[in-house]
């Protein structure tokens with residue numbers, strides 16, 4: 001155990017921090033009234049990822065031939081990710097391509113696919129969305145029914161996806177489709193890449209409880225997709241998808257964002273007066289703050305432990321399986337306490353007169369609940385932990 | 397940056413787990429529940445042979461010269477096996493008191509004996525009003541020509557009856573932190589009488605210690621007169637880390653036992669482990685325990701390596717593990733159904749130890765408030 005950083009890592013962090021200070025885009029007031037999917041916002045977000053990538057701060061681990069840095073030093077990417085959050089930099093618009101499609105292609109894609117798709121994921125020239133969930137298939141993803149028939153060199157796709165985040169501005173979708181309706185449900189699925197401009201695709205935005213159009217319905221009517229866009233073997237899409245799901249869920253639970261939220265919560269508790277005195281002086285609120293701080297710190301050190309495991313090439317076990325459940329519930333609980341502290345001010349919306357912290361807590365309180373559901377609900381996480389982690393049998 | 401156990405620490409962990417499953421099975425815990433002193437001299441001797449009693453003692457005094465993280469790794473295994481006895485109070489608290497503040501003569505007299513398992517120590521700190529701050533220290537030590545005379549009452553002194561020596565926190569002057577002094581008092585000292593306090597968790601025996609004009613020589617003073625609180629504060633942090641580690645191991649064991657049991661118990665024609673109500677309970681327990689392990693390691697590491705953060709880390713760990721151990725054992729009993737509520741079944745050992753650990757050296761509420769103060773909320 002040694003929690004100090006090496007000289008090189010410290011120097012690298014210094015360099016990254018200096019760069020962020022100069023380059024993280026300032027908040028643009030004229031943009032803040034625009035919808036999150038307004039083209040002007042999208043363009044700005046792409047420009048931000050482009051500039052990060054030019055500097056070599058995006059997906060450093062990807063091989064050079066696909067536009068990456070070929071840097072196997074996990075620590076450096078972690079430092080970049082931490083500094084991004086500390087600098088309050090905007091999130092990466094190409095995140096699903098970077099964290100889900102990319103690792104999948106690196107693992108299961110053909111050489112051609114890697115060359116064609118990976119470089120534009122890095123530069124955000126092409127944005128990807130995830131087409132998994134359907135109206136009849138959420139937690140029970142493998143029951144999906146969107147049909148893809150192989151006719152000659154093409155798949156002909158019919159069906160519907162739902163809750164597809166960012167589909168309204170995405171260029172491509174990585175999608176699970178049923179290619180063999182007669183096989184057992186896990187064995188008739190394929191993983192295909194679909195150009196969102198293909199005729200027959202209709203995207204209909206759905207407004208989330210936050211008031212923003214964050215996800216969509218996507219309809220397919222005789223959509224023709226070249227067979228070359230199949231990732232992995234025909235009918236083996238479940239295995240391909242699981243390789244990615246594994247990445248998605250066990251992704252280093254970097255807890256920097258949670259720590260930032262906790263930091264902001266403490267600031268709020270000190271500054272906001274509740275029933276005549278700073279909230280942080282209320283003994284009950286103090287207890288709740290300290291309880292959350294204990295959980296946040298536990299996750300901080302838990303992620304350092306997992307980072308060490310990755311660096312040393314050790315298998316992620318039960319420790320990593322709990323990340324999604326614990327992390328998302330914790331973020332939501334932090335926001336809930338913020339609302340409790342704000343009391344009568346809690347129901348005010350973004351933009352309201354006298355709203356505190358610009359309404360970010362109210363927004364995040366809702367947004368973080370969505371994350372408890374998306375990517376596998378808390379209940380599904382508990383099934384996974386108990387079955388795969390603790391070896392308890394499937395429910396009959 | 398390396399947040400992991402060393403190869404030596406992993407070896408210690410494995411050796412300890414194996415040794416304790418052989419030498420301290422639940423059968424022995426049960427036997428010691430009925431023992432008047434709750435202590436096995438034989439087990440104590442064997443742990444000394446392994447070097448555990450001298451783990452924190454410098455090699456020059458016959459110990460292994462290791463640190464708190466090594467000790468936490470060991471204590472996790474001790475908690476897993478709910479080992480009864482004075483180990484924490486002797487080999488962590490009394491030992492650290494002497495290592496950090498003992499005079500050369502005190503160290504030479506006691507450390508080799510503590511390391512070899514020939515002597516046992518304990519900490520006499522709390523008094524009747526059960527305060528953890530310096531104002532709770534009222535047992536009087538009056539200076540005389542030859543030394544000091546101690547008068548007053550200590551409460552909840554762990555394993556006083558098997559201890560050879562008590563590290564006594566006393567008042568030499570004042571009312572608060574200034575004026576607290578520590579003394580080594582031999583259990584046989586005239587005027588010291590012990591009364592056992594019947595206790596629910598019989599792996600953790602405690603006593604009332606009455607000091608009636610107990611005379612000790614000048615050389616019994618540990619550290620400087622009136623300046624003992626700093627040492628006490630350090631020992632309280634050590635106690636928090638130690639109990640957090642013990643709790644971590646106990647919580648893990650309770651979860652393991654519960655999961656194992658539900659796989660074998662059949663109701664409604666299926667193993668009850670297949671009922672989602674129990675699976676989700678188990679998943680929640682695991683989700684509490686996994687990050688808690690990282691927190692305990694951190695607190696133990698910080699105790700030696702990051703002095704500025706040590707108190708904060710100890711408070712975090714003690715608060716969190718108090719909650720986690722209590723909740724985990726509650727659930728583990730429930731997952732066993734009626735059998736978990738019996739004396740015959742072992743589950744109650746961990747359930748009771750969780751409650752002892754929770755309240756000893758400050759409960760979760762106490763440490764959360766302490767954290768709030770340290771963080772300047």
Ligand SMILES: Cc1cc2nc3c(=O)[nH]c(=O)nc-3n(C[C@H](O)[C@H](O)[C@H](O)COP(=O)(O)OP(=O)(O)OC[C@H]3O[C@@H](n4cnc5c(N)ncnc54)[C@H](O)[C@@H]3O)c2cc1C
Nearest residue numbers: 130131132133138139163164165370373374375376377379
């Ligand atoms: C903000 C957000 C963004 C999303 N983005 C995307 C995206 O980009 N692409 C995409 O494909 N999907 C996306 N999703 C969809 C998400 O993956 C699903 O919502 C999620 O998997 C749950 O499926 P469902 O909504 O059909 O709920 P259901 O599966 O119908 O679940 C309803 C309730 O039943 C519980 N439940 C279901 N099965 C079980 C079980 N076996 N045991 C115990 N409880 C069970 C669930 O936990 C939940 O509480 C997003 C969702 C949200 C909220």
Ligand SMILES: Cc1cc2nc3c(=O)[nH]c(=O)nc-3n(C[C@H](O)[C@H](O)[C@H](O)COP(=O)(O)OP(=O)(O)OC[C@H]3O[C@@H](n4cnc5c(N)ncnc54)[C@H](O)[C@@H]3O)c2cc1C
Nearest residue numbers: 661662663664668671672673674730731732733734735737
């Ligand atoms: C203090 C005490 C006094 C008692 N007194 C009496 C008495 O006077 N007379 C008498 O006849 N009995 C008595 N009992 C027995 C009591 O009714 C049973 O212990 C209880 O019904 C549970 O059964 P079990 O112990 O076999 O546990 P199990 O049924 O084996 O249950 C073990 C665990 O599995 C869970 N579980 C079982 N089935 C399901 C399911 N379908 N879904 C989800 N979870 C499930 C349980 O909730 C429990 O957590 C007493 C028990 C106690 C503790």
